[in-house]
Amino acid sequence: MSAITDLGVKAIRDGFRNGDFSAREVADAFNAAVAAARGLNAFVVETPELALAAAERADEARASGNLKPLSGVPLGIKDLFATKGVQTTASSRILEGFTPTYDSTVSGNLLAAGAGMLGKLNMDEFAMGSSNETSGFGPVISPWRRSDGGNAPLTPGGSSGGSAAAVAARIAPGVTGTDTGGSIRQPAAFVGITGIKPTYGRCSRYGMVAFASSLDQAGPMARDVRDCAIMLEAMAGFDPKDSTSLDLPVPQWEANLSADIRGKRIGIPREYRIEGVPEEIDRVWEQGIAWMRDAGAEIVEVSLPHTRYALPTYYIIAPAEASSNLARYDGVRYGRRKMPGQGGLTEMYEATRAAGFGAEVKRRIMIGTYVLSAGFYDAYFNQAQKVRALIARDFERVWEECDLLLTPTAPSAAFALGEKSNDPIAMYLNDVFAVPASLAGLPAMSVPAGLDKQGLPLGLQIIGRALDEQGVLDAGLAFEQRAGFTARAEAWW
Template structure:
């Protein structure tokens, strides 16, 4: 019999309903996996009791004929989501010990659908990072290792690194992630899993600790496109508590999955062929084109001329919004408070933020404050928002000749922890392929395609039109079926 922890969302759901195992057995198996995963540092808070409570309720519901869509399925929740009665920190010291009296809409939707919670997953502090090294609670370690005989600990990507590592290590079957400029898709590519960033507004941001409000979007991460579709159905939907939430019906994405792309056109953007792209990524991209062609799609070249400005624009807009959002952490209402002897109010603010925020958060707050300051607002922030409009128009023009875009997900395979820590610009370049679609608010999915010469995962990305999650997932499914990616990290932890 297959180990329960090797099963994904659909298999657990169907096996539970079919009587192959109880929800309690599932929860016990994954709780054991979580308990034995400390070497990866995926979790900030473990909640085995929450998983067992949901499992017992699922077993009762099944016996009564009232099983819910996710009954019997335990999940991990990224620590950016507030969870009622469970510490929620955004991996920052400034929120350490904060226990919300309310539930985020996304995690609440999943719990309402019958899912259990295995714990709160580690992440880059306030979702600012691409390597999961900025967490106050220590860096997450990927379960993958290079095949060069060394033992270098690898980055799981970021900011959803705890999520990607836990899924790749089969510690959780699936989990929530968040994507501001690529924080679902890049870690998915680094660890050989799937990650879906839906259209901006598909999932409520209520109860999700804010980084950049016009960019932040929740999404599912799992080991298959089908599992992402199942989770997204439960996560999505209009929420009156979030003014950016879309008033759109939630389709049955799982039922609509179809890898036949006959009649569809895939665009290959020439601007994504960046300088010094590793040959293995370029080769995988070309292989992805052949997979799409084999699925029945027509392939065309397209141009997104303002792509080269996306990363600079993002690193003006996102820090600017962060500087406003993080101003609420002042030591007065909640979280950390530092009060040096003889301190006045300003001293308390300064001491609290100095002690509570990590270096990367401070860097982005300072950048954001600078570009919003008098004399620089028009020179930087206003210009960046204009560039953002041009980037969105590039995508609109591309849709006149194609249905989806196929690109690499990240410019490299996973790097070793510490390799880029002293070079923020090199770290920011990890988002070069994911940021443009984030600025445009478009849906995109990352799917694993193969391994590089060091035995590390490489991924491809499909980008689609706004609200066309179904088409994006169908194209992702076509690629998944042809790639046949089944590699997993050998257990060492």
């Protein structure tokens, strides 16, 4: 038998049920893998004792015939989710030491479904970044390296960089991610794994540290499409504690999963062909189109005319919401406080926030504060909200011509640490293909498509209608079967 850590979520769940191994063996194997991979800096907190405790409960449940959907499966949880009794910082120093007294709904749902927790995964600070370099706890190093013989450390993408690295390095079979403007999909593409952002409102935001509330959405990242379907089913569901939670039953995504997509119309948006994108991205895109055609789908060229405005729209709306959400970090109720030598309450706020926030977070809070300030609200924020409506309308119209969209996930393969960190706008461009679906609240998934000339993974994105996660997952499965992506990073850590 292959090593337990080579197994994904479904294989562990089923193997455990079949008696091939105990939950304890699974937890031991992953706990050891996590401890041996500290060179990746994927975890900010390791919780081997919690993984073991869940495994013991799973082994007892199996003995007494009380198995739960995820019994025996250990998972990594992004540090954006509040976890009872376990430090939760959103990888920001301003929250260092914060130990929630409650669980987020999403991570709580996973634990209630029988899953164990391996630890809290590193990420860009408050999910603001595309390379994991803004983390207050140091960048995550991708398990992947270029095939040029150089050992330049690469980014696993962001903001769910620790999540992506953990799955790719086989130190967690599945993980939670969150996606505000591509933070599940871009890292999934960078490390050759699968990740889905569901429709806005499918997963509760309760207990998830808020970045941009009209965009934030949790989702799973795992080795393949089926594992994502299994996890998403456990994570999603109506939650009265989140006013934007959708009061709808959770579909049986796994049971209904089907690679039969004959007759589906798959749109190829012409505006996603942009200048300056490496030829290899176009090549995998063409290959992906051929695979979809082979699966029996009808390929149609479509237009989403406002695509080019999605990124600047996002970089007004997301910072505006962030400036409001992050006002709560004031050194009074949780996290760190810094008292200046003199002054009163205001000076304490200012010193606390100056010391606790990193450069990118400060930049976004200030942009957000500016676009919401008197005299500029209409020109910036209101205009962006109107353009957002036009972007959503583009998608509404395109669904008259097709059922799904197939696009690249990111405009490049993973880049080296430090390569873009001094140029905010170059960094923002990473999410050029991911942001439109976020602004429209649509389900979107990245699936691995192949390797580039340097041996690095490239991903393609499947976008679906609101609430049609099933269509996205089905097309993803048909894609995955044809791509046959089995490449993995050689262990060096």
